[in-house]
Amino acid sequence: MPSSFCLTVRFLQPYSHGRGASGDPEWPPSPLRAFQALVAAAAARSNERVRLEHAAPALHWLECQQTPSIVAAPGAPSDVKYRLYVPDNVADKVAKSWSRGGEGSIADYRTEKDVRPTHLMGEAVHYLFPLTEEGCPHLDVLAAAARSITHLGWGVDMVAGNATLITEEEAAKLPGERWRPTEGDSAEGLRVPIDGTLNDLATKHAAFLHRLSDDGFKPVPPLSAYRVAGYRRDADPSPRPFAAFQLLTPDADRKWGRDARRTMEVAGMVRHATRLAAEAVQRPQPWIDTFVLGHGSGKNQQAVGEEGAKRFAYVPLPTIRPPDVVGLINRVLIVEPPGGTGADAAWARRMLSGRELLENQHHAPVAVLSLAPATDWVVRQYTGGKDGSAVWSTVTPVVLPGYDDPDHLRRRLKGSTDGGAKRRLHERLDARVEGLLRKAIVQAGFSPTLAGCAELSWRLVGFRPGLDLATRYASPDHLRGKPRYHVRIRWRDAAGGPVHVRGPVVVGAGRYCGLGLFGIDQ
Numbered sequence: 001m002p003s004s005f006c007l008t009v010r011f012l013q014p015y016s017h018g019r020g021a022s023g024d025p026e027w028p029p030s031p032l033r034a035f036q037a038l039v040a041a042a043a044a045r046s047n048e049r050v051r052l053e054h055a056a057p058a059l060h061w062l063e064c065q066q067t068p069s070i071v072a073a074p075g076a077p078s079d080v081k082y083r084l085y086v087p088d089n090v091a092d093k094v095a096k097s098w099s100r101g102g103e104g105s106i107a108d109y110r111t112e113k114d115v116r117p118t119h120l121m122g123e124a125v126h127y128l129f130p131l132t133e134e135g136c137p138h139l140d141v142l143a144a145a146a147r148s149i150t151h152l153g154w155g156v157d158m159v160a161g162n163a164t165l166i167t168e169e170e171a172a173k174l175p176g177e178r179w180r181p182t183e184g185d186s187a188e189g190l191r192v193p194i195d196g197t198l199n200d201l202a203t204k205h206a207a208f209l210h211r212l213s214d215d216g217f218k219p220v221p222p223l224s225a226y227r228v229a230g231y232r233r234d235a236d237p238s239p240r241p242f243a244a245f246q247l248l249t250p251d252a253d254r255k256w257g258r259d260a261r262r263t264m265e266v267a268g269m270v271r272h273a274t275r276l277a278a279e280a281v282q283r284p285q286p287w288i289d290t291f292v293l294g295h296g297s298g299k300n301q302q303a304v305g306e307e308g309a310k311r312f313a314y315v316p317l318p319t320i321r322p323p324d325v326v327g328l329i330n331r332v333l334i335v336e337p338p339g340g341t342g343a344d345a346a347w348a349r350r351m352l353s354g355r356e357l358l359e360n361q362h363h364a365p366v367a368v369l370s371l372a373p374a375t376d377w378v379v380r381q382y383t384g385g386k387d388g389s390a391v392w393s394t395v396t397p398v399v400l401p402g403y404d405d406p407d408h409l410r411r412r413l414k415g416s417t418d419g420g421a422k423r424r425l426h427e428r429l430d431a432r433v434e435g436l437l438r439k440a441i442v443q444a445g446f447s448p449t450l451a452g453c454a455e456l457s458w459r460l461v462g463f464r465p466g467l468d469l470a471t472r473y474a475s476p477d478h479l480r481g482k483p484r485y486h487v488r489i490r491w492r493d494a495a496g497g498p499v500h501v502r503g504p505v506v507v508g509a510g511r512y513c514g515l516g517l518f519g520i521d522q
Helices: 031-045 056-063 091-099 139-146 168-172 197-209 260-280 285-292 305-309 343-352 377-383 409-414 419-443 448-453
Strands: 004-011 069-072 075-077 082-087 110-115 118-120 124-130 159-166 177-182 188-193 226-233 242-248 313-321 325-335 356-358 365-371 391-394 455-459 484-490 517-520
Touching (some): 004 168, 031 056, 031 124, 031 197, 056 139, 242 343, 260 313, 313 377, 313 517, 325 377, 409 419, 419 484
Antiparallel strands (some): 069 177, 242 325, 242 365, 356 365, 391 517, 455 484
């Protein structure tokens, strides 16, 4: 059964010149831009140059639909601009000069215009409008209008259009990057039509036709009936809200620290402090058990599967000092699960500032939590700041979500003397580790697209000065014996271009107790 109305636009050349509201290159073209092209095509097809009537009900139906998702060919703004000199609209002044016998030239009145096209690695953009039980009552009219679209963006951006109904399976097979409507300050804003956009376009067109009259020139008002919706590619992870704290001594006169290999101990103390804060304000016990403590239906009351992903992560931060040397733990993050709204992190900032960390053995206070700003230099090494980073490497090793040698390939390597056979065994081991790492990235909340395109490197020795062997970091009992590696990730999109990811990036089976923690790298 069809699930989406699909408006398709195919570019006839590998570039696009469309710009967004800010003047920067816009890719993919906004749904509002596609809607405007559809309106213009419908008017031209019906030869309704003054008032649109035939296609008006269909276009009004379309502008009232839900915000569409977009499947678009990868596009990258050109690194090089070129400049055009566009004549100003002052021919009347030059002509008056000529009529008086004076001199003048249109060439003397030109405006500089910088051009920065978007280069396309494909041709098609698909706008998928979700359908309700009503279906699409105006398919014939919309499809005819779509087939009349000739341009999208500037006049040089020639395209061919079409419209049809497709199923979810057909939508999943469309080639290109998937952009989905979302919320959040990191989402790319694109203009979308709303109820009233068609009427506003008609009003603007009428104002354009009557801009010159006996009363002089009347400026054409800008389009105002639209809204800006957030969009994010599947390859772009959503940010994870967090609360950052410094660890001070109880008298707050100096910082307190633990060895970077003992993240588990610090994470346990912070989790206990969070539990006490939640009980003090009488938060619901199920929320405390699951979201704060991570209890669930698994072995030893551990949360597993989807329930295990919906909880706080307690992430101790070893200090990173220039030039990239790792020291003691004297900061910590409390991180919401992927897709969090930020409300729980805000609660942690309010309730935990000033709380003491109690040592498990003696129940004596060893440190005090003090709010740290997100702009703190060390915190930014783990969050990437506002812009994020395309390259990250571990500060604590990643614990793989499975065994990397279930077929005992290493045992066979020791007894093998054949060079070709040893190479094949190494390749199988590498493939197994790589598969587990990509699985761990997906489990940490990143998209399968981003996990599949990432470039991975791994080894037992750290990628930074001051790191110990991956096997020497403390871990909970249920993770002992599981393989662990230091890892470097270069985030890439489907076209091989860099993807800047904002942290915190915590991956692997030990991500809730500070293992698998990444910092920005070069």
